[in-house]
Amino acid sequence: MSELKILLDEDEMPRSWYNIQSDLPAKLPPPLNPRTQEPATLDDMLALFSSSLVKQEVSTSRYIDIPDEVFEAYLRVGRPTPLYRAKRLEDYLKTPARIYYKREDVSFAGSHKPNTAIAQAYYNKIDGSEGLVTETGAGQWGTALALGCSMFDLSCKVFMVRVSYDQKPGRKTLMRLYGAEVIPSPSNLTESGRQALAKSPDHPGSLGLAISEAAETSLASAQTKYSLGSVLEHVLLHQTIIGEETVAQLKKAEENPDIMIGCVGGGSNFSGFAYPLLGEHIRNGNGTQFIGVEPTSCPTLTKGEYKYDLGDVAGFAPMIKMYTLGHDFVPSPIHAGGLRYHGDAQSLSLLKNLGYVDAVSYKQLATFEAGALFTQTEGICPAPESSHAIKAAIDEAIKCKQTGEAKVIVFNLSGHGLLDLAGYEKFLDNELNGNGNSS
Numbered sequence: 001m002s003e004l005k006i007l008l009d010e011d012e013m014p015r016s017w018y019n020i021q022s023d024l025p026a027k028l029p030p031p032l033n034p035r036t037q038e039p040a041t042l043d044d045m046l047a048l049f050s051s052s053l054v055k056q057e058v059s060t061s062r063y064i065d066i067p068d069e070v071f072e073a074y075l076r077v078g079r080p081t082p083l084y085r086a087k088r089l090e091d092y093l094k095t096p097a098r099i100y101y102k103r104e105d106v107s108f109a110g111s112h113k114p115n116t117a118i119a120q121a122y123y124n125k126i127d128g129s130e131g132l133v134t135e136t137g138a139g140q141w142g143t144a145l146a147l148g149c150s151m152f153d154l155s156c157k158v159f160m161v162r163v164s165y166d167q168k169p170g171r172k173t174l175m176r177l178y179g180a181e182v183i184p185s186p187s188n189l190t191e192s193g194r195q196a197l198a199k200s201p202d203h204p205g206s207l208g209l210a211i212s213e214a215a216e217t218s219l220a221s222a223q224t225k226y227s228l229g230s231v232l233e234h235v236l237l238h239q240t241i242i243g244e245e246t247v248a249q250l251k252k253a254e255e256n257p258d259i260m261i262g263c264v265g266g267g268s269n270f271s272g273f274a275y276p277l278l279g280e281h282i283r284n285g286n287g288t289q290f291i292g293v294e295p296t297s298c299p300t301l302t303k304g305e306y307k308y309d310l311g312d313v314a315g316f317a318p319m320i321k322m323y324t325l326g327h328d329f330v331p332s333p334i335h336a337g338g339l340r341y342h343g344d345a346q347s348l349s350l351l352k353n354l355g356y357v358d359a360v361s362y363k364q365l366a367t368f369e370a371g372a373l374f375t376q377t378e379g380i381c382p383a384p385e386s387s388h389a390i391k392a393a394i395d396e397a398i399k400c401k402q403t404g405e406a407k408v409i410v411f412n413l414s415g416h417g418l419l420d421l422a423g424y425e426k427f428l429d430n431e432l433n434g435n436g437n438s439s
């Protein structure tokens, strides 16, 4: 086998997801009902999410079988995904380190998000839901859920932040092609939307408002459930297919990773990529270092406080204990829109707090420089979110050059940047805000 591209056959794809809750060194603090501040009840959760997903949210089984229908859908969207060696990047950096990246950019939707969108659509279908409703900012999550719903014959309604709806017509078109209804938020379909429009008819929208509209819509109908693309434990669980494949691929390559790196928005791609090995590290101590990477303009893990906070602005979702910048924190409109969430997943926050996960942050310009270098050396234009992981991998490889260590550095390429070219255009024209304080 070529050492540049490590592939798995379809029958080598893992048949179950790995659940970190089985190996956590401490119990997760329970989610709270935002109104009562008491631990959320099953009914609180079932009002929003289908029962199979609520079960997974609190499961402590180490492995959960991937249903055949989901397994087949994974094959259809490009799984198992390749693991590549970044040989040309290594040569450019003149580093003794060996750098590998897991290619989650290869799915049609352009990111890792279909791994959970497909699973969520499947479980909603078997639990009797007729449709799913969600929010989307730039459109990555909305696109993935529209794809998932189209595969399992569910209706899909996406509240898309008004500015993105106007600025990113490509994503909107993709969602509609998959059969989703895309509604600019704020809309006059919900009380939350009508209130916002009454105050300002030209409201540009926000993720917080779109979440309120989506949750309000699902709560109004028993057949329509709400769906989240990150942060929750069942979302992280579905994403562990990434890490399990990576473990199998590294074994094939006869490599032991020294450092695993991923970008962190709500934490789903990083956790999905890292948890299978991190769980083993908790059990046996495998010596691997795990690094989550975030923007300096939304520094949840590096600068946030570890405490209970609301998951959304309107307070529909359960409160969870996490690293948070405050639920009313409004990050600057950086191009890595997927990294602008104010908090992080519970298990990831706990593991960071206990010292199992390290975190670093980078300014916008440094990540675009890394993304451009990656495009020129490896030939793949990364999503601005993924460029955060690339920047950290490059920095670790440069450290190896200084110390002479031949470390094995593996990062998750969470998505491609072909629908983010406006950001790259600004970068090339020297018009990008270096800190990420404006777009």
Ligand SMILES: *Cc1c(COP(=O)(O)O)cnc(C)c1O
Residues within 6 Å of the ligand: 110, 111, 112, 113, 140, 141, 229, 230, 231, 263, 264, 265, 266, 267, 268, 269, 270, 338, 339, 383, 385, 386, 414, 415, 416
């Ligand atoms: C949504 C997204 C992210 C951030 O979300 P996580 O839940 O932290 O993974 C990162 N990369 C890409 C390409 C995304 O679409």
